[in-house]
């Protein structure tokens with residue numbers, strides 16, 4: 001993955017830049033976050049559906065969750081730099097979906113909450129050999145009210161029954177649990193579709209129940 | 221940041237020392253809430269680079285001939301997102317770029333979610 005992001009292709013300046021440009025009519029960027037432990041397959045999933053090779057960048061933030069645009073604060077011990085990678089999918093003439101791969105460990109969440117505010121939802125990518133890697137992410141997404149699905153990435157480990165995985169993760173019955181091979185485009189695509197369908201049903205239910213101010217459902 | 225593998229970044233040959241970043245932004249501070257840019261705000265150049273322009277500004281204008289997300293600008297220029305936003309705010313204030321911000325209500329709007337589904341199914 002580092003070998004991907006450190007590829008020499010992106011030199012400054014558009015000439016050397018192999019990314020296909022967005023359409024001139026593109027005007028709405030959307031976000032989905034893929035979270036999971038180290039090696040869970042985040043970058044693989046992003047790569048398998050992205051129209052650009054995954055790129056990486058970083059953000060510096062303080063514990064208070066403020067983006068550090070103040071350069072002096074970069075020297076501040078309380079500032080943390082986190083790197084994340086991303087890919088993109090052009091959905092139609094106007095909508096462009098960005099997929100972000102974010103490590104799920106607890107110490108990064110002060111950052112993800114902020115960076116990905118306004119995301120359509122999240123995919124929690126789990127490796128059944130290390131389910132506990134995802135406990136924190138699931139807990140946080142639930143409390144945040146972000147729609148999410150759990151994608152069980154198949155590394156050829158023991159074949160747990162879905163209910164056993166649900167129990168181990170203490171998953172709400174409403175949360176979809178889907179099977180996934182992040183290396184396969186179709187499989188990754190199905191995971192994303194499952195997430196967006198889940199989000200749609202959730203919000204539709206809320207609309208039907210006339211629950212107002214859905215957009216206020218953001219972090220404290 | 222620290223060792224724990226799995227982090228992209230720390231690309232070799234990259235100079236993101238605070239001093240370089242200080243130079244890029246003129247050392248200005250701008251707190252996040254004032255900065256209008258989201259990671260996926262699409263930036264569009266409104267003019268060509270002009271001679272004598274700060275090289276990062278010129279690079280952004282070339283990059284954003286077509287709509288380009290803030291996060292792509294940061295990645296291609298190899299700058300942290302926060303610094304990129306400061307540079308973009310300068311260009312925006314000078315009228316050299318325009319910004320297409322994500323529609324705030326899009327994530328809960330069934331019509332938009334349906335459009336996303338159609339787009340994904342067509343992949």
Ligand SMILES: Nc1nc2c(ncn2[C@@H]2O[C@H](COP(=O)(O)OP(=O)(O)O)[C@@H](O)[C@H]2O)c(=O)[nH]1
Pocket residue numbers: 001036037038039040041042043044045101153154155156180181182183226
């Ligand atoms: N068997 C199998 N291997 C996978 C799958 N997804 C990813 N991998 C492999 O697992 C390793 C770690 O994946 P990566 O995407 O870098 O994980 P990340 O740290 O979450 O970004 C890579 O060698 C991938 O090729 C999968 O669905 N099945």
Ligand SMILES: [Mg+2]
Pocket residue numbers: 001042043044085101226228
């Ligand atoms: Mg990765």
